[in-house]
Amino acid sequence: MEQKKDIYLDYHATTPVLPEVLEAMSPYFCSHFGNANSTHQWGWKAEMALAKSSKQVAQLIQAKPSQVYFTSGATESLHWAIVGWTRKNRKGKILTTKAEHKATYGACDWAQDMGAEVKILDVDEFGRLSLDALEAELKEDRPTLLTFILGNNEIGTLNPIEEICELKKKYSHLSIHADAAQCVGKVAIDFSGWDLDYLCFSGHKMYAPKGIGVLVIKDKDSLTPLFFGGGQQRGMRAGTSDVPSIVALGVACQWASDNMNTEKNRLIKMRDGLINKLMSTDLVLLNGHPSERLPNNINVTFKKLTLDKLLLKLPKVGFSSSSACSSGSASLSHVLQAIGRSDQEARQSIRFGIGYGTTQEDLDYVGEKVLEALSEAQSFQS
Numbered sequence: 001m002e003q004k005k006d007i008y009l010d011y012h013a014t015t016p017v018l019p020e021v022l023e024a025m026s027p028y029f030c031s032h033f034g035n036a037n038s039t040h041q042w043g044w045k046a047e048m049a050l051a052k053s054s055k056q057v058a059q060l061i062q063a064k065p066s067q068v069y070f071t072s073g074a075t076e077s078l079h080w081a082i083v084g085w086t087r088k089n090r091k092g093k094i095l096t097t098k099a100e101h102k103a104t105y106g107a108c109d110w111a112q113d114m115g116a117e118v119k120i121l122d123v124d125e126f127g128r129l130s131l132d133a134l135e136a137e138l139k140e141d142r143p144t145l146l147t148f149i150l151g152n153n154e155i156g157t158l159n160p161i162e163e164i165c166e167l168k169k170k171y172s173h174l175s176i177h178a179d180a181a182q183c184v185g186k187v188a189i190d191f192s193g194w195d196l197d198y199l200c201f202s203g204h205k206m207y208a209p210k211g212i213g214v215l216v217i218k219d220k221d222s223l224t225p226l227f228f229g230g231g232q233q234r235g236m237r238a239g240t241s242d243v244p245s246i247v248a249l250g251v252a253c254q255w256a257s258d259n260m261n262t263e264k265n266r267l268i269k270m271r272d273g274l275i276n277k278l279m280s281t282d283l284v285l286l287n288g289h290p291s292e293r294l295p296n297n298i299n300v301t302f303k304k305l306t307l308d309k310l311l312l313k314l315p316k317v318g319f320s321s322s323s324a325c326s327s328g329s330a331s332l333s334h335v336l337q338a339i340g341r342s343d344q345e346a347r348q349s350i351r352f353g354i355g356y357g358t359t360q361e362d363l364d365y366v367g368e369k370v371l372e373a374l375s376e377a378q379s380f381q382s
């Protein structure tokens, strides 16, 4: 089988900007360049664009437009939710898990410096938060923020959000923040129905540009701003708004509202096809939950194959051998370790993230090449 083109399979790290998204944002650089805070026609045009985008975002995630705040990305939003909540609840407790994105731990460290107690809970073999462990921490009647990853960026596992949010009915001192950076645009989000307090995501994971994100806030009095200054975004997030990127994010959300179900089914079919092909050998372990997982995630551990051998087979394929956000550092994936993989297994694990540009042909090719590498590794060792 011959490889005709380069194949990008790292859609968890980032995605290309959709042509319609680029087209919609372009006029806001040179023609409609106004500052959304200005009180003249250029400013009003920009302000109207922000309002439209808030509606498009809110529609996709079942929130109110007034609950949508634009940030520079999920990292900022995570810090805002965790640090902003702690500034209101100095003696509060923050609960999180061992399978979060590293930005969560950074924000939790900051909150701890400010006086919060932080507890990092174990996860099960699939990377899911344990409801029993969570409930045990809620017996104490004290303001508590749970911040957890909704869809895991490494192993794809989806946390049981409905059951988690049910706990709010029993424990009124519980507030919940969901890190939905890998989920928005891929699985249905119901911010209001779940009764979440905060939810964050990033544009560049869903076909909008890098550097734009959102924090959805149920009640703006429940946390303080992170930045102060010109009073933008209802006094909650100072700094001149990045109108072109906000327009882009709105259009990407609109695209997801219109296409998510069809695209999700297409991705799930391709995902399961590749997983089944790889698992047909007994040389591969699946990481993450077999069914409760992101439509675009495939993460496996090879029992015998070392990654240098695989890289030789797939020179023109872009995939990740750990979370892109932590690549460059020599440390092994904390998520794989949290689900019980050994150091050696963590070293022999890879993640494929599929998306809009991925075809069945791409995955057929990649599947064949991986099987080829596995069989060569096996015959070499036997």
Ligand SMILES: Cc1ncc(COP(=O)(O)O)c(C=O)c1O
Residues within 6 Å of the ligand: 012, 013, 072, 073, 074, 075, 076, 101, 103, 149, 151, 152, 153, 179, 180, 181, 182, 202, 204, 325
């Ligand atoms: C689950 C999750 N949360 C947060 C982030 C941080 O997003 P950003 O780098 O866009 O700020 C990422 C990025 O990979 C992520 O996957």
